[in-house]
Amino acid sequence: MPDLLTASGVVIKRGRNTVLNGFDFNLKGGEVVVLAGENGCGKSTVIEACAGLIDLEEGSIKTGKQIIRDSEGRHGRPDSPFGLCLQSDCVMGDELVKERIDDVAALCGKSFDSQSLLNQWDLGHRSQDRIASLSKGQRRKVAVLCGVLPSAIADDPTVILLDEPDAGLDEASVSRLSGLVRDIADGGHGILIASHNSEIIACADRVITFDDSIVETAPSDGVKWKINSEPVKKSNIGNRLDRRTLGSLSQNIIPGMLVIGALLALSDPTQFDSKMQIGAILAPALAAGLCGEPISARLTESRSGDWWRSMKTIPPNALLHVLVGCALLTTLACTLFGEPDYTLIAVGGGLGMITASVILVIHQATLRLQRPNALMIRLLTPALILPWAILVDRLA
């Protein structure tokens, strides 16, 4: 079997410590490798590095000839979709159980009968519930299913990365998982698991213990796991989530409305000169945009954003809703402070969306920090007032 995943001379630093120093590793198709060892030895770091989530100081990680990440800063997407389950569940509480499974399948370009899979894992009765309403063990099952699903629907051998998938699962579920792991390997897929669980370790072909020892084992064979699936187009998850949570309404539209209210309370629109009038018309859209994109905050929930980042796809966002919301706010402001003007409405919508996009990019740039929430990102937002002021000046 060919190598599906190769790590060469990987050096990783986290905080002030060197966690991995010259780590070499390869994963073949049809192979189950378990990373075992005491806490802090670097198991999760290996999984996250293989998912392309961690910058490498030295070395490279590849799937086939495709670089996942290397020390030169290059990163790419694997040729075929891969499965990932981190220690955190990587799911947003507002996602529905079935919807989440379907979205993972859609990322692989497939659709399938997810209800029957959920029934097999005793989650069928919760398929239309929000993930936030599930117990910890049920949430873990959803996360594990999302991690292993690509192996059941992908056409080519794929890599499955599971970080302590057994944590929070009951004994029956762990047994089912260990059986499933062998079935996945039988389909020619490669599985890398970090775990302390003896049942999981027993189903490994190789166990890496981080004390320079590699234990070769001879586990029993499985039965190839394959689910019938159909090609499907990706849908916009962010807009769907936003419709359910009304995030853009509460986070963007309401602050914009408050700006309109404050302008009406503190000034007389009939006394506005043309510059002041256009400023007042575009101010609500600017305020709405400055409040940021509504789904990005939800992506910090149980490292959901990291999961999307590892998939090398655009994370769910509701920028389209922000665009529409800001256009509506500008229409209202036009009506109150002047006359409806299609150009101004389009400018207002675009201004709000671009402003929210910039906030989103700044937010994404700080996610690697250990305490991103402690950062005063808003200090950089005045950068967005200048384009608004110039726009107002030019339009006036």
Add this chain to the structure above:
Amino acid sequence: MGNSCRQIGIVLPLGGIMRDLGTLLIMSGFAGAGLTLWLGLAWAPSVSIDAFEAPISQKIFYWHVPSAWAAMIAFTLLFIGSLAWFIKRKEWGWNLHVASSEASLAFGLMAVWSGCIWGAAEWGVPWDWTDIRLNTFALLTLLAIFLVLGRKSQPDGIETRDTFATFGIYGFVLVPITYLATRFWQIRHPGPVVATSEGSLNSDMGMVLALGAISFTMLVIGHTICGIRLTKMESRLIEIQDIMDKEGI
């Protein structure tokens, strides 16, 4: 990360010289800045009353221009330090990043506040949101605040250093924009009066301004040298704490 304790003996003599140089530059810079202020207020000629709305407030120019100049030097040092850390992983690069971000903040705030005071007197408003020079310079100062406060909110580590170095590198894009703003998009901020064919600076005024620029340059370099030394000492302290933690003292 940082100098190991074994290197302390080597670093200290050089550190001592740098400390003395840093202190000397700061003291000389302060003296020069004080002299600049006195000369600017008491000796330098006033501008024509026809040329300005508030001619007397123009005197703040002797403080505003040198502090903006010093801030630009600090932002350049910040860029060099950020680049040295991000690309070469040089410890001195990070120390320079830390020290120069603090210097950028100090001198950036001086320039912004003195500019606002002059703007309020001359234009009738302290700020113009459509002026490129004002806004890009304010953004650089806000970036410096972000770097200084943000760094204090994070534990030191490779992720923290990489993230802030990235902001330091990208933020430098604003420096040439700020410099060229009054040449290409002059809106409200006055255009250049030094090193330009259109400049109309009186020679006495130019002399005081030059003294201010030299003094503030000494101040910013001294500030940076002392800041680097302080950052090194902080790193050394953390290393000693780590050793004490490991040895269970």
